[in-house]
């Protein structure tokens with residue numbers, strides 16, 4: 001999957017650091033002109049069709065929802081014990097039962113809610129979901145003689161099944177299961193098999209299906225074809241989940257919610273806040289004021305560029321505050337990563353509150369919460385999991401400032417947010433920007449943050465990004481950045497001894513930042529980066545490349 005992303009002929013789009021400020025001004029002027037909002041007619045929530053994923057806790061559950069949405073069908077992920085009253089308003093056209101870590105013959109094994117069998121909507125069970133179906137519909141599941149994990153080859157026994165349209169036979173699939181179907185429920189038959197699973201796919205009446213493998217993962221190359229067939233040929237969806245429809249729906253929702261109220265939004269320069277601000281501005285115009293806090297922890301020229309783009313973008317009201325000194329004072333002497341993160345978060349809230357007070361009465365805070373955050377905060381897994389890092393966001397603000405939240409992106413995945421940004425006419429370099437953490441460069445400087453170290457890191461990061469972009473790799477990487485360690489080592493330049501900082505290069509591929517793989521950057525690119533950094537950045541005399549994935553590492557170093 002990651003190798004695909006790194007293919008050299010992928011299309012390259014210009015990115016922020018390529019672009020001179022003057023170009024930004026041009027872009028901003030361009031988007032300040034009239035933009036067609038969306039060509040398509042709005043779809044009311046009542047007409048919008050949805051496929052519901054009943055979540056049994058698989059690490060891939062979220063991927064199922066993403067794949068279905070990639071087929072232009074709206075999809076939501078809900079815990080397995082969600083009552084029907086919450087599902088009905090979504091206008092479900094079918095259910096998918098996810099995989100999960102349990103075994104159906106465990107005493108406490110989670111099962112599907114009865115309503116999914118009582119209606120006449122199609123059902124697709126995946127892995128554990130297939131075993132749940134089997135058990136609840138009168139079949140038998142038993143422990144397999146051996147675990148089946150990894151690649152397998154699928155042979156179709158019934159090529160006419162609607163699930164298999166456009167599917168070659170044989171085709172590779174990816175398995176991860178210990179239990180297997182011993183007896184299918186009455187009325188079911190095997191539709192496909194693998195060497196170790198005589199019932200790799202089962203179905204009845206072209207309405208209820210079970211897959212023993214995972215169609216949602218990239219290792220099942222035709223998996224999306226199967227999911228698309230389920231959505232269109234089995235559930236009879238029309239495919240009305242488009243970002244144009246989403247924008248139209250959101251604009252009227254935001255107008256209804258806000259009325260004549262006033263909205264503030266924290267702008268960071270990142271894609272999420274940019275899209276939120278543009279959407280809200282389009283809905284309620286000057287009732288929105290954006291606050292852009294420069295914490296002094298941004299990359300080279302970033303604050304000026306963001307400011308220029310947004311001030312001119314549709315004439316948005318932006319209150320800019322340069323709080324560099326405040327943040328540096330606050331960070332003095334702090335070396336512990338969590339203390340650093342908390343200090344930055346608190347300082348941000350203080351500055352933001354002060355700025356908001358100047359605006360007068362405000363009713364709403366618009367923020368770029370995304371669907372993965374929503375899922376994480378409702379899933380039982382996250383409630384018991386340990387805090388790895390305290391993410392800096394504006395979450396503490398509404399309670400303190402008595403603001404209502406406006407979260408127009410709360411049901412979108414990151415790639416959908418990018419599409420919305422694209423449809424709204426935001427510059428591609430902003431829409432395609434790699435994620436940048438709220439605490440900024442502070443969590444990429446190991447140890448105390450000082451203005452001297454910030455300058456070193458900015459210079460190194462500039463070189464690194466320049467080389468990554470020249471190599472056409474920027475858009476193929478989830479993130480690429482430099483980390484200034486607090487290790488110093490001896491070197492030699494000319495005839496002189498040097499004693500300089502060790503700089504680490506981090507580059508990862510990822511779908512959602514929950515897991516990430518280190519990117520296999522070409523050696524000659526790494527050589528150019530190392531050479532230029534050591535020559536062009538005073539204070540650095542050694543460069544290393546981080547070759548750890550997440551887990552066990554995290555993407556950022558702090």
Ligand code: XMP
Nearest residue numbers: 390391392435436437438439513554555556
């Ligand atoms: P980790 O380091 O936890 O990062 O693997 C996962 C993703 O989150 C970004 N990140 C943050 N984003 N505020 C943010 O807005 C934060 O405090 C923060 N910390 C990490 C990180 O860059 C990566 O994309």
